[in-house]
Amino acid sequence: MHVLVTGGAGFIGSNLVRALLSGGHQVFVVDDMSTGSAANLDPRAGFRKMDILDDGLVELVAxxxxxxxxxxxxxxxxxxxxxxxxxxxxxxxxxxRRVAAAARAAGVRRMLSASSAAVYGEPESLPLQESASTVPMNPYGSSKLEAEGLLAAELAGSATDYASLRFSNVYGPRQDAAGEGGVVAIFCDRIGKGEKPVVFGDGSQTRDFIYVGDVVGAIVQALTSDAALAYDEIPGSPYNISTGERISVDGLIMALRPAAGYFGPVTYVAAREGDIVHSALDPSRAEHAFGWQAGVELETGIAATWRWFSALS
Ligand SMILES: NC(=O)c1ccc[n+]([C@@H]2O[C@H](COP(=O)([O-])OP(=O)(O)OC[C@H]3O[C@@H](n4cnc5c(N)ncnc54)[C@H](O)[C@@H]3O)[C@@H](O)[C@H]2O)c1
Structure with a gap:
């Protein structure tokens, strides 16, 4: 395969690029390095530092x-x-929209676009299916939802098949501990520095944590599937990429303790306003459409993540 990856210097992108290169595929990365890291760039992949909003994108993709x-x-x-x-x-x-327009103009076979659990907002029932109502609770969720619609608006009826992959809470090696979303990365970072993990709330809140290797597997499976992925019922053709399981923050810490050899205290502080209490996404549509299922156990994923963080310090 010959794959152009936007955001390939970031957390998920760099894990994907590495897996594609290991599989013998040709990869080209476009990234403006705003949050991506140079250490994440693999010299075996082509690279152009460019903002996806740059007018030169269409020509570059062509x-x-x-x-x-x-x-x-x-x-x-x-x-x-x-x-x-x-x-x-x-x-x-x-x-x-611009990446989709450039892909269409270049006659790309299929485009996958990262979306998020943030498009759903406060869940009515769990696990959430793609048909659940989308009422984002912040501008990030709104822009991701709008992106899904624009993807369909650009590509419906064209030769470029497409899907939006709604990732749940992704964790794993190379996640930035400075980002607010990566609670596993933040815990690993703090324990590595000899500091206590800090939990917002009482630790019973749950999320659908998915290992980055599973997310990479989903992307590769979606790229190589013979089935057309675009479907008309929901604009943007969304698929949840998730485990369907709810893991509490306390459960996460229990899995991390033996991996990190940390049996010390945890600090609990007030819950953050606006945080959803429980979340899980039903991944069965992805399984039916392109035969993908998450397979990495929490303990295994956490141990691999800890090994990566501990090698940094
Ligand atoms: N990490 C998660 O838990 C999670 C969950 C749901 C969805 N997502 C989505 O998955 C994708 C990857 O997330 P990530 O966690 O790897 O984030 P990340 O910040 O590590 O990676 C994003 C990459 O995009 C690059 N970038 C940002 N703006 C750009 C621009 N204008 N032009 C070119 N490059 C630009 C950054 O430099 C970075 O390398 C994102 O679309 C994100 O919204 C992530």
């Missing part, structure tokens, strides 16, 4: 002429989206 596009570049922080909703919307919504 020159690279990939068979597939995996669009992961985004303003991925809820906090930043609250501070600067205009930039968030420009990168996530308009940026996705």
């Amino acid at each position: 020159q690279v002429a990939p068979e597939f596009v995996v669009h992961l570049a985004a303003q991925a922080s809820v906090t930043v989206s609250l501070r600067d909703p205009e930039r968030d919307r420009a990168v996530n919504a308009e940026g996705t």
Whole structure:
């Protein structure tokens, strides 16, 4: 395969690029390095430092002429989206539209675009299916939802098949501990520095934590599937990429303790306003459409994540 990956210097992107290269595939990365890291760039992949909003994108994608596009570049922080909703919307919504337009113009076979559990908002029942109501609770969720619609608007009826992959809470090696979303990365970072993990709330809140290796597996499976992924019922053709399981933050810490050899105290502070208490996404549509299921146990994923973080210090 010949794959162009936007956001390939980021957390999920760099894990994907590495897996594709190991599989003998050709990869080209487009990233503006706003949150991506140079250490994440693999010299075996082509690379252009470029903002996806740059007018040169159409020409670049035409020159690279990939068979597939995996669009992961985004303003991925809820906090930043609250501070600067205009930039968030420009990168996530308009940026996705431009990547889709460039993919269509270059005759790309299939484009996968990263979406998020944040499009759903407060759940009515769990686990959430793709048909559940979408009422985002912050500008990040809104821009991701708008991006799904723009993806369909650009690509429906074209030769480029497409899907939006709604990731749940992804964790694993190379996640930035400075980002607010990566609770596993933050815990690993603090324990590695000899500090106590800090939990917002009483630790009983749950999330659908998925290991990055599973997310990479889902992307590869979706790229290589013979089935057409675009379907008309919901704009953007969304698929949950998740485990369907709810894991509490306390459960996460219990899994991390033996891996990290940390049996010390945990600090509990007041819950953050606006945080959803429980979340899980039903992944069965992805299983039916392209035969993918998450397979990495929490203990295994946490241990691999800890090994990576501990090698840093
Ligand atoms: N990490 C998660 O738990 C999670 C959950 C749901 C959805 N997602 C989505 O998955 C994708 C990847 O997330 P991540 O966690 O790897 O984030 P990340 O911040 O590590 O990676 C994003 C990459 O995109 C690049 N980028 C940002 N704006 C750009 C622009 N305008 N032009 C070009 N490149 C740009 C950044 O430099 C970075 O390398 C994002 O679309 C994010 O919204 C992530």
